[in-house]
Amino acid sequence: xxxxxxLQMLDSTMRLATPLLLACLAGLYSERAGIFDIGLEGKMxxxxxxxxxxxxxxxxAWLGLLAGIGASxxxxxxxxxxxxxxxxxxxxxxxxxxxxxxGLTVVVxxxxxxxxxxxxxxxxxARFEPITLPFAEAxxxxxxxxxxxxxxxxxxxxxxxxxxxxxxxxxxxLYATRxxxxxxxxxxxxAAVDTAGVSVIGLRYAxxxxxxxxxxxxxxxxATALQAGFVKDxxxxxxFIALAALIFAKxxxxxxxxxxxxxGFLQALxxxxxxIEGVLGFKVNGQLLDVxxxxxxxxxxxxxxxxxxxxxxxxxxYVKER
Amino acid sequence: xxxxxxxADVVLIxxxxxxxxxxxxxxxxxxxxxxxxxxxxxxxxxxxxxTYGWGYTLYYATNxxxxxxxxxxxxxxxxxxxxxxxxxxxGGLGVAVVCLFIPWPHWSLAxxxxxxxxxxxxxxxxxxxxxxQAKRGSHIVITTIMFNFIAAALLNYLLIGVLKPxxxxxxxxxxxxxxxxLPNMHEVLGTFGIEFSKAxxxxxxxxxxxxxxxxxxxxxxxxxxxxxxxxxxHSESAAKYAGISPTKIIMVSMLISGALAGMMAINNVQGxxxxxxxxxxxxxxFIGIAVALMGRSHPFxxxxxxxxxxxxxxxxxxxxxxxxxxxxxxxxxxxxxxxFTGALDNMVxxxxxxxxxxxxxxKKEAV
Numbered sequence: 001x002x003x004x005x006x007l008q009m010l011d012s013t014m015r016l017a018t019p020l021l022l023a024c025l026a027g028l029y030s031e032r033a034g035i036f037d038i039g040l041e042g043k044m045x046x047x048x049x050x051x052x053x054x055x056x057x058x059x060x061a062w063l064g065l066l067a068g069i070g071a072s073x074x075x076x077x078x079x080x081x082x083x084x085x086x087x088x089x090x091x092x093x094x095x096x097x098x099x100x101x102x103g104l105t106v107v108v109x110x111x112x113x114x115x116x117x118x119x120x121x122x123x124x125x126a127r128f129e130p131i132t133l134p135f136a137e138a139x140x141x142x143x144x145x146x147x148x149x150x151x152x153x154x155x156x157x158x159x160x161x162x163x164x165x166x167x168x169x170x171x172x173x174l175y176a177t178r179x180x181x182x183x184x185x186x187x188x189x190x191a192a193v194d195t196a197g198v199s200v201i202g203l204r205y206a207x208x209x210x211x212x213x214x215x216x217x218x219x220x221x222x223a224t225a226l227q228a229g230f231v232k233d234x235x236x237x238x239x240f241i242a243l244a245a246l247i248f249a250k251x252x253x254x255x256x257x258x259x260x261x262x263x264g265f266l267q268a269l270x271x272x273x274x275x276i277e278g279v280l281g282f283k284v285n286g287q288l289l290d291v292x293x294x295x296x297x298x299x300x301x302x303x304x305x306x307x308x309x310x311x312x313x314x315x316x317x318y319v320k321e322r
Numbered sequence: 323x324x325x326x327x328x329x330a331d332v333v334l335i336x337x338x339x340x341x342x343x344x345x346x347x348x349x350x351x352x353x354x355x356x357x358x359x360x361x362x363x364x365x366x367x368x369x370x371x372x373t374y375g376w377g378y379t380l381y382y383a384t385n386x387x388x389x390x391x392x393x394x395x396x397x398x399x400x401x402x403x404x405x406x407x408x409x410x411x412x413g414g415l416g417v418a419v420v421c422l423f424i425p426w427p428h429w430s431l432a433x434x435x436x437x438x439x440x441x442x443x444x445x446x447x448x449x450x451x452x453x454x455q456a457k458r459g460s461h462i463v464i465t466t467i468m469f470n471f472i473a474a475a476l477l478n479y480l481l482i483g484v485l486k487p488x489x490x491x492x493x494x495x496x497x498x499x500x501x502x503x504l505p506n507m508h509e510v511l512g513t514f515g516i517e518f519s520k521a522x523x524x525x526x527x528x529x530x531x532x533x534x535x536x537x538x539x540x541x542x543x544x545x546x547x548x549x550x551x552x553x554x555x556h557s558e559s560a561a562k563y564a565g566i567s568p569t570k571i572i573m574v575s576m577l578i579s580g581a582l583a584g585m586m587a588i589n590n591v592q593g594x595x596x597x598x599x600x601x602x603x604x605x606x607x608f609i610g611i612a613v614a615l616m617g618r619s620h621p622f623x624x625x626x627x628x629x630x631x632x633x634x635x636x637x638x639x640x641x642x643x644x645x646x647x648x649x650x651x652x653x654x655x656x657x658x659x660x661x662f663t664g665a666l667d668n669m670v671x672x673x674x675x676x677x678x679x680x681x682x683x684x685k686k687e688a689v
Contacts (some may be wrong), residue, residue: 013585038463051416081666081669082665082669083665086665086666086667086668086669086672087668088664088665088666088667088668088669089402089664089665090665091402091404091424091463092402092611092615092660092664092665093661093664094664095404095608095611095664096657096658096660096664096665097657097661098657099608099654099656099657099660100652100654100657100658100661102649102650102653103650103651103652103653103654103655103656103657104350104654104657106648106650106653107350107354107647107648107650107654108354108650110354110646110648110650111353111354111355111646117555117648117650121616138663173339183466205351237471240467240468240471243464243467244464244468247464266609283477287475287476287478287479288475288479290475291471291475293474294468294469294471294472295468295472297464297468298450298454298460298465298468298469298472300455301458301460301464301465302454302458302460303458303459303460308460310461
């Protein structure tokens with residue numbers, strides 16, 4: 001395998017890891033605050049649809065992004081209402097949200113565009129275009145570093161860089177701000193936070209809404225950057241892979257980045273069976289690569305490779321004592 | 323202390339939740355420019371207006387009874403088995419293996435063989451998540467989700483590989499031998515002189531599903547094991563104190579749950595398709611969640627909710643045929659039912675409880 005193929009592989013790893021990374025960080029906020037969220041998939045899907053629909057109607061990818069975030073936030077609001085205000089089962093709420101998105105996107109898309117539950121193809125400014133970083137063209141001919149800069153680092157859409165930037169930001173928010181400390185505390189021991197006079201409900205809503213914003217970006221990325229338009233079920237289990245990555249990373253921001261890159265790399269590999277055969281000398285079943293994230297996560301969950309311990313108050317509604 | 327009488331908890335709350343879901347669904351239908359009353363009429367006509375419609379309604383209901391019972395038995399042990407989909411897929415694999423490789427002399431034996439294999443395969447698929455929950459404390463919801471994906475990939479791998487007959491291009495097994503074919507409703511009811519559509523897929527496994535309801539009811543409320551499962555579900559620490567082993571309860575309830583989900587395959591694989599195809603389960607594993615929530619985890623409730631969802635499924639197919647409402651409308655309704663009967667249960671319950679409290683107080687004052 002030559003350098004160019006390797007760079008192409010890593011480049012598509014980056015592109016495929018981005019939605020996972022955004023959704024995974026989204027889940028991190030929610031779960032660190034003690035709200036399990038298996039509805040990442042549904043929120044992404046809803047955002048993907050609405051972002052594509054609005055981007056198509058207005059011709060602006062950025063307006064599409066806003067609409068996508070709006071759709072995802074609406075579902076987050078339902079999740080918050082069910083799991084925080086009405087102290088319902090967070091897992092059941094997540095399941096409902098996934099189905100709601102899977103059904104509504106197709107029903108609305110069909111009545112809006114009449115193309116069998118998809119949006120028309122997006123073109124031009126309705127999509128996020130790759131950004132060529134400064135000097136990428138000029139430095140292209142420098143051996144090794146030139147192609148790395150040109151192929152791998154430059155030439156992604158704005159959302160990819162935003163996603164990458166969100167990793168240190170999340171780390172900073174989580175470990176260096178008062179909000180982050182309180183959020184982590186509310187996921188471990190909400191009663192203590194309550195005793196300190198900080199609103200458990202407010203913190204949890206904040207976390208759930210941040211989760212909604214990030215899932216919205218993830219969905220918009222799918223429909224307006226990675227692909228050109230919405231098709232039925234286009235999130236294709238990415239929300240669940242993100243959930244797997246979150247466990248794999250043991251709910252820590254930098255580890256989330258590495259886990260998502262690993263799972264993104266597996267997806268990139270599955271798209272290039274020729275490369276695998278060229279390197280390993282034998283065929284690897286594509287199905288195996290697709291489910292490897294899940295298998296790895298089960299192994300991690302089984303505790304054979306370090307133990308993944310979720311936030312202690314995760315999944316438990318908080319009931320104030322009177 | 324019970325604030326509400328039992329009938330309110332068992333009948334009133336699910337009914338109100340259902341009405342809320344129906345109102346929202348009607349609004350969605352209205353919003354996309356169709357008439358909700360017309361839609362309802364079409365659904366009733368299509369699903370219940372003929373024995374053909376009933377045949378489909380009961381066929382879907384059979385699937386949902388099995389998966390609904392599977393989810394509810396796990397609920398009784400306070401576990402959320404979201405892996406019914408994967409367990410039903412693997413159950414289908416079990417049915418395919420025994421039907422293809424064992425020369426059955428008669429359908430009745432093949433039905434027993436198929437049910438046992440489907441149950442064993444389904445239970446085996448639930449066993450690993452159950453073991454990890456019991457021994458390693460990994461969350462059963464997450465592991466069963468992962469196992470759904472792993473099951474789909476495994477099936478995909480087998481159906482384009484070893485299980486596909488030579489020369490076939492389709493990812494499916496060959497047709498099962500004649501002797502394994504189950505009698506359909508037309509033949510079953512025909513022996514009693516009742517006319518029933520020949521073309522509809524409902525078959526004898528509907529009665530197996532009804533028997534499973536009775537068996538689960540007896541297990542949960544009439545046996546020591548059922549008592550232990552319920553005790554564990556109410557309070558793990560109390561159950562432990564009473565000498566009930568959490569490992570045993572988690573394992574046993576999940577194995578039964580997986581077996582029930584797997585047994586769905588005698589209906590859709592052995593009864594209807596008569597071969598194993600990709601995506602044979604068609605989301606029935608997930609509908610089991612809605613059915614169990616709606617039926618309050620009681621086998622009789624599950625039975626009624628399964629019929630309701632069978633009606634929605636067949637009615638939804640008719641809608642897609644005659645109107646511009648796509649089939650996915652059913653998924654929306656299903657989501658709303660899960661939302662209102664499951665996640666937003668307290669939203670319905672709290673005001674009702676307040677009403678009953680107020681009524682009680684008034685009665686006291688009157689005395």
